[in-house]
Amino acid sequence: MAAASALFKKTQNKAGLALHEDDLRYIELEGNLSRLRVAKKVSVPSGGKGIRKNSLADAGDLLAAFQALGSSIGGFKVPVALSIPSRDILIRVIEMPELEMNDAREALQWDFEKYFPYAFSDAAVDISKVENPLKGEPGTMSVLVAACRLRTVESVMRLAATAGMQLATIEPENVAMFRAALGPTLSFPGGYLAVFAENGVSQLILGYKDNGVLYRTSLIDINTVEEEQKDFTALVREIGNTLTFARNQYKELQVEHIMLGGHFVGEAGLKDVIEETTGLKVLVSDPWSPWGIPVPSDDALGWETAVGLAVRELS
Structure with missing residues (x-):
């Protein structure tokens, strides 16, 4: 009976929040890959000062927008995947010896400043293995490294905590966009x-x-x-x-x-x-059809980042 009950257990909704210069875009999806649909979809003005030229200018200025968003959806009830503007992130594909990802991350710190203009200790770093059209030497692998200054990530984390938002992850907006457009199988x-x-x-x-x-x-x-x-x-x-x-x-x-x-x-x-x-x-x-999500009847354009964040754990 316990196994049968697990089959019908309601899955937790997946939420994504994209930070744009003019607005914040929040989407909540329910279901799974076989049937996804929009549960909540809200856009609120960002205030105009927090993000400038696709970079965080004043994270604190976004607090009012975060709070307005929280009020409009009845509070942040599920963990949220949040975007960082792409100009605050540096993304590089680098060659490393073939290692487990935890070991690769540890090894990266020794050569980090060859690829990024700040110290490893001052950075928030994420790495993942990728297929590279440039074939490396035998015994090596290609990894995608996304790095952001640690103080930028910490300011966003404090902002989310103040607004009562539990973060599932923080991710570059362009990585989320790419995921949304490709879908789970393409x-x-x-x-x-x-x-x-x-x-x-x-x-x-x-x-x-x-x-x-x-x-x-x-x-x-x-x-x-x-x-x-x-x-x-x-x-x-x-x-x-x-x-x-x-x-x-x-x-x-x-x-x-x-x-x-x-x-x-x-x-x-x-x-x-x-x-x-x-x-x-x-x-x-578009970000909807690759995931089998019914296209919203209004305001369907420009949601790639939010959708890509929400489906991150599904791909």
Whole structure:
């Protein structure tokens, strides 16, 4: 009977909170990979000073927004996966001797300052093993290292605690975006470029199979020119520059297509101009369908980070 009861035990909802310059986006999902649905989905203004140019400028200024969010959802009742703006995180793929992850993390501290501009003792660090199109020497492995200054993470943790929020994890926003767009099963055989076009900041991620191996954040203003048409010239130029860099860095990797997501994914002409400029096929993505989540009837754009955080333990 105990085993039968366990089968029908209600699973805990998964929550993600994305920190953006203009707003905080919170989503709570219920169910499992066979059937996920949105339980709560709330956006509140961020206050405008806490995050500037995709970097934490004053974490304390976000407290009122955290508290307003907590009030609007009836309190934080499940652990929350929280994003850190991508310009506060440095992500590198490095080669190390083949080790268990705990041992690799321990070994990383000795060479840490070769890759990052601060000491290991001053950093919050996460590592994971990845497949790398650049084949290393026998007996080595590639690891993705995400590092953030420790004081930044500690300030966010204090902020969450003051707002009554239990944190499940803290993660780079662009890593969460990439996860949301790929879904739990999608893996391409070769290389591709994931582009998330947002106002003021865009994320470009070079993918290989189901790994991100190069992460770039570009501060790009996408302005309206005439008759509500958007000017994507700067974004398209940045895509071209990233492709050139990727082809020089990963000479054996064939970039086969571009995966396009983000707030501007539905803008007229964006997909076509990227295809015309790069000569690559563009696949339009969203954070909902790869996970089998019914698309919300309103405000469905720009939720990649929040969804990617919420599904972190499901992938």
